[in-house]
Structures are given as C-alpha cells and as structure tokens.
Amino acid sequence: MKQSLENVRKTCPLIHCITNYVTVNDVANALLAIGGSPIMADDIRETSDITSICSALVINIGTLNERTIPAMFNAGQTAKKLGHTVVLDPVGAGASPLRTETALELLEKIRPDVIRGNISEIKTLAHGSGFTSGVDAAEGDTVTEQNLDASVRFVKDFAKSCGAVVAVTGKIDLVSDGGKCYVITNGAAQMSRITGTGCQLSALTAAFAAANSQDKCTAVAAAVCSMGYAGELGVLRMSENDGNCALRGYIIDGLYNMTGDKLQRGAKYEIR
Amino acid sequence: MKQSLENVRKTCPLIHCITNYVTVNDVANALLAIGGSPIMADDIRETSDITSICSALVINIGTLNERTIPAMFNAGQTAKKLGHTVVLDPVGAGASPLRTETALELLEKIRPDVIRGNISEIKTLAHGSGFTSGVDAAEGDTVTEQNLDASVRFVKDFAKSCGAVVAVTGKIDLVSDGGKCYVITNGAAQMSRITGTGCQLSALTAAFAAANSQDKCTAVAAAVCSMGYAGELGVLRMSENDGNCALRGYIIDGLYNMTGDKLQRGAKYEIR
Amino acid sequence: MKQSLENVRKTCPLIHCITNYVTVNDVANALLAIGGSPIMADDIRETSDITSICSALVINIGTLNERTIPAMFNAGQTAKKLGHTVVLDPVGAGASPLRTETALELLEKIRPDVIRGNISEIKTLAHGSGFTSGVDAAEGDTVTEQNLDASVRFVKDFAKSCGAVVAVTGKIDLVSDGGKCYVITNGAAQMSRITGTGCQLSALTAAFAAANSQDKCTAVAAAVCSMGYAGELGVLRMSENDGNCALRGYIIDGLYNMTGDKLQRGAKYEIR
Numbered sequence: 001m002k003q004s005l006e007n008v009r010k011t012c013p014l015i016h017c018i019t020n021y022v023t024v025n026d027v028a029n030a031l032l033a034i035g036g037s038p039i040m041a042d043d044i045r046e047t048s049d050i051t052s053i054c055s056a057l058v059i060n061i062g063t064l065n066e067r068t069i070p071a072m073f074n075a076g077q078t079a080k081k082l083g084h085t086v087v088l089d090p091v092g093a094g095a096s097p098l099r100t101e102t103a104l105e106l107l108e109k110i111r112p113d114v115i116r117g118n119i120s121e122i123k124t125l126a127h128g129s130g131f132t133s134g135v136d137a138a139e140g141d142t143v144t145e146q147n148l149d150a151s152v153r154f155v156k157d158f159a160k161s162c163g164a165v166v167a168v169t170g171k172i173d174l175v176s177d178g179g180k181c182y183v184i185t186n187g188a189a190q191m192s193r194i195t196g197t198g199c200q201l202s203a204l205t206a207a208f209a210a211a212n213s214q215d216k217c218t219a220v221a222a223a224v225c226s227m228g229y230a231g232e233l234g235v236l237r238m239s240e241n242d243g244n245c246a247l248r249g250y251i252i253d254g255l256y257n258m259t260g261d262k263l264q265r266g267a268k269y270e271i272r
Numbered sequence: 273m274k275q276s277l278e279n280v281r282k283t284c285p286l287i288h289c290i291t292n293y294v295t296v297n298d299v300a301n302a303l304l305a306i307g308g309s310p311i312m313a314d315d316i317r318e319t320s321d322i323t324s325i326c327s328a329l330v331i332n333i334g335t336l337n338e339r340t341i342p343a344m345f346n347a348g349q350t351a352k353k354l355g356h357t358v359v360l361d362p363v364g365a366g367a368s369p370l371r372t373e374t375a376l377e378l379l380e381k382i383r384p385d386v387i388r389g390n391i392s393e394i395k396t397l398a399h400g401s402g403f404t405s406g407v408d409a410a411e412g413d414t415v416t417e418q419n420l421d422a423s424v425r426f427v428k429d430f431a432k433s434c435g436a437v438v439a440v441t442g443k444i445d446l447v448s449d450g451g452k453c454y455v456i457t458n459g460a461a462q463m464s465r466i467t468g469t470g471c472q473l474s475a476l477t478a479a480f481a482a483a484n485s486q487d488k489c490t491a492v493a494a495a496v497c498s499m500g501y502a503g504e505l506g507v508l509r510m511s512e513n514d515g516n517c518a519l520r521g522y523i524i525d526g527l528y529n530m531t532g533d534k535l536q537r538g539a540k541y542e543i544r
Numbered sequence: 545m546k547q548s549l550e551n552v553r554k555t556c557p558l559i560h561c562i563t564n565y566v567t568v569n570d571v572a573n574a575l576l577a578i579g580g581s582p583i584m585a586d587d588i589r590e591t592s593d594i595t596s597i598c599s600a601l602v603i604n605i606g607t608l609n610e611r612t613i614p615a616m617f618n619a620g621q622t623a624k625k626l627g628h629t630v631v632l633d634p635v636g637a638g639a640s641p642l643r644t645e646t647a648l649e650l651l652e653k654i655r656p657d658v659i660r661g662n663i664s665e666i667k668t669l670a671h672g673s674g675f676t677s678g679v680d681a682a683e684g685d686t687v688t689e690q691n692l693d694a695s696v697r698f699v700k701d702f703a704k705s706c707g708a709v710v711a712v713t714g715k716i717d718l719v720s721d722g723g724k725c726y727v728i729t730n731g732a733a734q735m736s737r738i739t740g741t742g743c744q745l746s747a748l749t750a751a752f753a754a755a756n757s758q759d760k761c762t763a764v765a766a767a768v769c770s771m772g773y774a775g776e777l778g779v780l781r782m783s784e785n786d787g788n789c790a791l792r793g794y795i796i797d798g799l800y801n802m803t804g805d806k807l808q809r810g811a812k813y814e815i816r
Contacts, residue, residue, distance in 0.1 A: 014678045021293045021565045022300055022312050028566055028739035033788050038739065039636070039678040040566050043609040049640035053678065065315040065339065067609065092311065096321035134286045134311040134325065193528070195300035195310065237785060241509060243528025244305050245521040249789040256737070256787025293565045294572055294584050337587040337611065364583065368593035406558045406583040406597065465800070467572035467582065513781060515800025516577050517793040 001267050002260035004222035007211040009035035013055035015206045016079070018042045018072050020062025020091065023196030026252065027060075030200035033255035034226065036207035042068045047075035056084050056210035058203050059112070061102055062091035062135070069102055076110035085209040085216070088112035088164075089202035092135045094124035104128060107162060114209055114220055116167040116202040119143055119151075126158045136192070143172045152181045152272050165220045167205060169198060173224050177217035184221065184269040186228025188235040193244040197251065201227045204255075225267035230254030232266070273539050274532035276494035279483040281307035285327035287478045288351070290314045290344050292334025292363065295468030298524065299332075302472035305527035306498065308479035314340045319347035328356050328482035330475050331384070333374055334363035334407070341374055348382035357481040357488070360384035361474035364407045366396035376400060379434060386481055386492055388439040388474040391415055391423075398430045408464070415444045424453045424544050437492045439477060441470060445496050449489035456493065456541040458500025460507040465516040469523065473499045476527075497539035502526030504538070545811050546804035548766035551755040553579035557599035559750045560623070562586045562616050564606025564635065567740030570796065571604075574744035577799035578770065580751035586612045591619035600628050600754035602747050603656070605646055606635035606679070613646055620654035629753040629760070632656035633746035636679045638668035648672060651706060658753055658764055660711040660746040663687055663695075670702045680736070687716045696725045696816050709764045711749060713742060717768050721761035728765065728813040730772025732779040737788040741795065745771045748799075769811035774798030776810070 014037045019027055028038040041050040044067075051057050057079040059072045079086050088110070090103035106112070107125055115122065118137035143151040152174060159166040160178030168174045173184040191197045204223040212219035234250030286309045291299055300310040313322040316339075323329050329351040331344045351358045360382070362375035378384070379397055387394065390409035415423045424446060431438040432450030440446045445456035463469045476495040484491035506522030558581045563571055572582040585594040588611075595601050601623040603616045623630045632654070634647035650656070651669055659669065662681035687695040696718060703710040704722030712718045717728040735741045748767040756763035778794030 020312070022296050022310075024566050025297060025569060025739065029789055029792065032737045032739060037678055037680065038566075039639070040564070040607055041636075041640070042607065043642060045610070046640035046642035049642070050636075053639060063312055063314065066317070067339070067611070092313075095311070095325060096313070096318035098315060098318035098321070134309055136309065193304045195297065195304060233785075241505075241522070241525060241529060243525030245301055245524035245528070248301065249521070249793070250785070252789035253785060253787030256789070257785060292584070294568050294582075297569060335584055335586065338589070339611070364585075367583070367597060368585070368590035370587060370590035370593070406581055408581065465576045467569065467576060513777075513794070513797060513801060515797030517573055517796035517800070520573065521793070 001222040001225060002264040004208055004212045004219045005226060005258065005263050006260045008207050011211045012037055013207050013210040014039060014053065015203060016041065016051045016054040016057045016075060017203060018068060018075055019058060019060035019199060022062060023199040026196045027199050027203045029252050030255055031203050031207060033252050034204055034207055042071045044071040044074050047071045048078040051075045051079045052082060054084065056087065056206040058087045058089065058206045059106060060089040060091055060199055060202055061099060062199060064102055072106060073109065076106065080110060085114065085206055086110060086112045087114040087116060087202055087206040089199060090117050090121045090125055093121040095134055100124055100129060112164055113216060114165045114205050116169065116205055119168050119170055122158065122166065122168050137170055143168065143170050143174060152183065156181050165217045167220050167224055169201065169224060173228065175217060175221040175224055180217065181272045182221040182269050183272055184224050184228060186225050186232060186268050188231045190235055190247055191231045194248045197227065221269065225269060226255060226258055226263055229263060229266035230258060273494040273497060274536040276480055276484045276491045277498060277530065277535050278532045280479050283483045284309055285479050285482040286311060286325065287475060288313065288323045288326040288329045288347060289475055290340060290347055291330060291332035291471060294334060295471040298468045299471050299475045301524050302527055303475050303479060305524050306476055306479055314343045316343040316346050319343045320350040323347045323351045324354060326356065328359065328478040330359045330361065330478045331378060332361040332363055332471055332474055333371060334471060336374055344378060345381065348378065352382060357386065357478055358382060358384045359386040359388060359474055359478040361471060362389050362393045362397055365393040367406055372396055372401060384436055385488060386437045386477050388441065388477050391440050391442055394430065394438065394440050409442055415440065415442050415446060424455065428453050437489045439492050439496055441473065441496060445500065447489060447493040447496055452489065453544045454493040454541050455544055456496050456500060458497050458504060458540050460503045462507055462519055463503045466520045469499065493541065497541060498527060498530055498535055501535060501538035502530060545766040545769060546808040548752055548756045548763045549770060549802065549807050550804045552751050555755045556581055557751050557754040558583060558597065559747060560585065560595045560598040560601045560619060561747055562612060562619060563602060563604035563743060566606060567743040570740045571743050571747045573796050574799055575747050575751060577796050578748055578751055586615045588615040588618050591615045592622040595619045595623045595628065596626060598628065600631065600750040602631045602633065602750045603650060604633040604635055604743055604746055605643060606743060608646055616650060617653065620650065624654060629658065629750055630654060630656045631658040631660060631746055631750040633743060634661050634665045634669055637665040639678055644668055644673060656708055657760060658709045658749050660713065660749055663712050663714055666702065666710065666712050681714055687712065687714050687718060696727065700725050709761050711764050711768055713745065713768060717772065719761060719765040719768055724761065725816045726765040726813050727816055728768050728772060730769050730776060730812050732775045734779055734791055735775045738792045741771065765813065769813060770799060770802055770807055773807060773810035774802060
C-alpha cells in the first residue's frame, strides 16, 4: 500500500478523463491531491491524441451522450493499443438501457484493466442486465458480513471472467483480480451524502494502477483504502455546523496530505 | 414547513436533473444535503427511462443547447405522463430569444408543476417576452415593500394562468399557487455573490414538492425558506477572511444540518 | 493596479464565458468574487445574442468540441464587431492538433484583445505548433531568472505581432502589450496543485480589461497580481490538515476580500 502511493507521487501520472460533468472538478482536484495530473478531453477528433500522451484513461459514463460515447470507444481503443491502463466506471449501469448497453459494450470491446462501481452496477455488468435505483446501489445488493463469502466469490469470478481488477465499493469494499480479494473496511457512512466520491476514486485507481503496473490489484486496493481513510479522517475533522460540503473538501485535502506511512497505518483490510 | 422538510428526509426522493454544467455539482450536493438523491441524465435516448425511476424532474435551461433541449421535452413529457412533479427553472429567459422561446415552449407543452426564477425571468414568461441583463434580475423589476401588493397580484395571476406553483425569488420571495401567496423574507444579500443558489433552490423545490404532493405550495415555500435560512446561518458563520466560496459551502452545510424544528423557528413569512 | 480593481468593482462588468466544464463553477465564483458577473452560454443559436449584452467574452478551449467550437467563432466575431474585449485562453494548445489548430484559427480570425496561457501554450501559438504534456507547461519552457531577458523579448514580440495583451503565467508571470512588459512574481507553488486557477485568471483578465479599456495592459497585470496575491494569502491561511481543496476556496475568498489598497501593497512586479 505504502509503496503504491509513493509511486504515484514519484511518477505523477497524467490521466486522461472522459468523465461526467457533475463531479469533474472534484475528480481533477482529487487527482492533483494524490499527486497525479488530470486532462479532460472528450471530442473524438482529439481523444486519441490526448490519450497517447497520458499514462492511463478513465471512462466514466455518468453523463454519457451521443457525442461522448464514440469518443469513449475511440480513446479506449488507442489507450489499450498503447498498453495504457484503462479504467471503466459504469455509473448508473442498470438505471437505463443506454447505460447498461454502453457499459457492456465498453467491457467487451475495450476490455478495461480496472472496473470500479457499486455492487448494483457491477452485478448489472456481470449478469448482462440489472436494475438500480439511480446512481446508488440497490439495498438488496449491499455487501454485508452475512453475504461476504458469496460476495467475494462473485467479485473473484467476475474479475476472472473479464480479465480486470474489479473494485466493488460500498460499506465493505472488495478488490479482486480473480485470484486474491482485498476486503476493505475503510470509509464512513457520511460519504454517501457527497456526490462524486465514487468518480474520484475511479480516477485515483487509474493513477495508482498506472504508477504500479507490476501489481495493479494491490494498487487499486491502495487507492480504495486511501479514499476510505481520507473519508474517515474527514469525518473526524467535522465540527458541529459542518455538512457534506465541508466533508467533500476535507476528503480531497486528506488525499493531499496522505503519505505512504499514514496510509499504511490507516488501511483496514484483509486478503481472502 | 416542519412537516414538509421531514417528509423529504423520510422519503429521500430521487430527482432527475437536466441542469446547467455551471452549478450542477452544487445542485447535486444540495439535494443530498436536504435528504434527496440526484441523478443527472440529458441524452434523449435515456431521459425517458431515467425520469421513470425518479419522483420528480428539474428542467434548468442555464446552459441549454441543441442536444439537451429535445431531451428536456422528452423527459418532461414522460414525467408528466407518470404524474411526477416537474420543475422549470427558466435561467436567463429574456437574455436571448433562444432562452425565452425555449422556456415559453416548455411552459406551454410540459405544463410544469413548479416554476422557480427571478422576477425578470418570471415576467418574461408571463408577458411572452422580456429583457434581462444576463442571469440576474433587472433592477427595475425587483420586488420591494413599495410594489409588494402589485407583485403579489402578479405572481398569483401568473400562477393561476399556468396552473403551477410559482416561486419568484429575490430580496423578497413570493410563492403562490394562484390562491394564497407566501411572502418570504429569509435570505441574505451576500447570496447574490455566489453562483447557483437559484439552481440549487429549484432542485430543492422538486424534492420538497415530490415529498409533499398534498400541498405543493407550502412545500415549495418550505424549500425557499430552507435555502434562505441556510443563507442567513451561513453569513453568521463567516469570519473575516471568508468570502463567497466559504459561504457557498456553509449554505449547503446549513441545508445538511437543517431540521424541521430549526426551519420552523427560522422561517420568516406571511401568507397573503 | 489599485484603480484597475476599483473600476471592476464600480462597473460590475458582465462577462460571457465559453469555457470548459471542468472549472466553470470556480470561474463563475471567481468573477463574482472580484465584482464582475458571469454568464455562460455556448449554443450557437444564442452566443451572438448573449455576447451582445455583455462587456467582454472569454473563449477557453479546455473542453472544446464540435458543437462549441463554431459557437466560439460566432461569439468572438460578434464581440469584436461590438468592440468588446475578447480573451483567449488556449488551454492545452500543443497537446493535440485539434487544440493547436483551433487556437491558431481563433487567434487569426478573432484577433483577441488578451491572450492568457502558460508558456508552452503561448509558444505553441507563437510558433504555429508545439508540444505540451497535457495542460501544464513543459519543464523546458519555464520562465526563470536565467532566461528572463529572452522570455520578456519573446512575449513582447508575440504581443506586438498579434496586437494583443499577452499574459504568460507560471512561477514568473509576464504581461506585455508589445511595448512595456510587467514581470510579476506574485503567486505560490501550491497553486499548481489546484485545477482551474489559470481558467479563473483568464476570466478575471476579461473583467479587468473590460472595466479599464484605456489601459488594458495594466488592467491585465492587475488581474494577474490579484490572482497571485490571493494565492499567497490563501497559502498563509492553510492549516495543518488543509490541502488543495481548502486553498482553492481561500483563493476565491481572497479575491472576494481584495481591495485596491491591499492589491497595491501586495502586488510584486517590475516593468521592463
């Protein structure tokens, strides 16, 4: 974990983001906070050029549209050809056929190296269809202590079948490459009251995986722990009048001040 | 008022937002702060699907374009067919023919349940044309103690004629369903130095109206009071070096920490 | 400098921004903080109308696309015809042919009054081609004490050749109209870890130049000093747990609280 973060800070990877306009500013600042560098570009006439000068690409379908979907495929194909890390965040897969089908097609044609989503989105990808209530996980899907064994098996199987590191985030986070599975309990309930912590995390996984190509699974787990631990530290900073907007800032600032040693001490996980 | 807010927290309504990219992040966080849940989607191939799983729809024309305008109509038609609350925020109506005509056409074809704007925007809708200096109200239009009777009459008449709850916000806010009219004096002058408090409020009215379908007028008034009172509390928190960016965060945090009791004590209104 | 800022506060110029969706919210709040007023509009059916009611136009190509590029030209032509100040921020020129070519074409056809970029972007414009690593300046290009004479000459020559006030920002900032050149040393290293300080500054130069048409070069220099000094004050406010997100807010708040006298005392520059 410690080394994974330090490699991000050392290499300052440039990350091409095709991401939704809701949380894009926080995504950029979170990448800068952790030591990476963001560039946003979604016109198909430049997505291939831009991704070529980057180390990794994040495709986040949060506000996908007819103009940006072809740009996602274009950037994805170039990035894969060049051996760059490609991350898919299937925001809202299951909430509309357009999202489900686009995410499935990206999965099949781009074969991303990392997939980061909530459990409902990942189940939608795994089963080829699904239903989610908006952009949050459906309650019946939640990973709990009770269904942990089955959930770990599900994530391992899905990771194996799609040849990617899969990160399912929620109260308990699972990160697997098909072999081992990190079970991570960092994080805080209040984070679900902030828009964009998932989007930020997806971008972070790109920076971590790009800077640690020798072990992307551990790198992605380190990104998940960083975000979750920053959330815990942020909640500790909250005073009486603070709310979700203050917490959002504290988390990004927590990433900014995260060190390898801090992360090592704060990361809460076991490997199954 | 108290009950209106508590119903939002209890039901956590999912709100479909087709809204401008300037203030979209604050809109999402404001909805989460008050206890709702946002989903942004503006591609016409999914707007109907997305709005179907929501309780309400906000159409905000702040950065309308040729791609999103048809999506607004599409989402609006589906939402109305399903009996969902539809809110129109005619940002900048009067500032360009495109905005004026789009707002008028949405008014006529979608028949929104709630319309929230500044006085110049609402006058533009009421008179079928207008002129505003940008996205702020023209000075000559301002609702004041002096023209209050006429302003109340105007808002009541317009609300009656379009069958909607109309919320005109400014120094004095007016909320009417054509029958009664709430005259609200919550708020703080400094709020006009922050981008997006109006957009946030429009989204809040959607959450309040969706959670209180039995009395949408009171619900919208409660949303207006919540935003204004959060603004007052925010100004009280400002220290010497704070400015509009700090205040913007304090307001969202004020919504996060708002309770029915607080709102009941802080709301400043009379009914005419 | 003092007078330049006071003229912004006095005239509250309305600024039409066609700007990227990454930093647009901060751009709007920075303009409001300094005493201007923002309006964002990028659909070609209204860009001419909107720019007509404004004092200045900012064209920022940070997330340019096939829909917004023609709108940039359309707004630019109208603004120039009306004698409004036009600012070009060639974000990422050199990073892709699309950006380089669009920026060059805007330069040639619109003839902006102010051009604000990092040294790599400006060199790309001056030489008609270039290479930048993303949206940050290439290291070899940096303006330093060592190459200051040559850098000043370069900026003066480029300003003269394109008939604009050129602002090159970085560790050392240079602002020239072809005659004199302001060499500005305000600012703080931490500002490069925040997304959008450059975009905000470009919008500020539009407000300053519009409010000070009799001496746009000094006005742009005053905008650069304001942003840099707000950055220094922001860094001084940072406490142990603060990071780039807190600093981002402190800077905008610093602009909000900037006065002519403060700026006069804090501005660090010499004229060559």
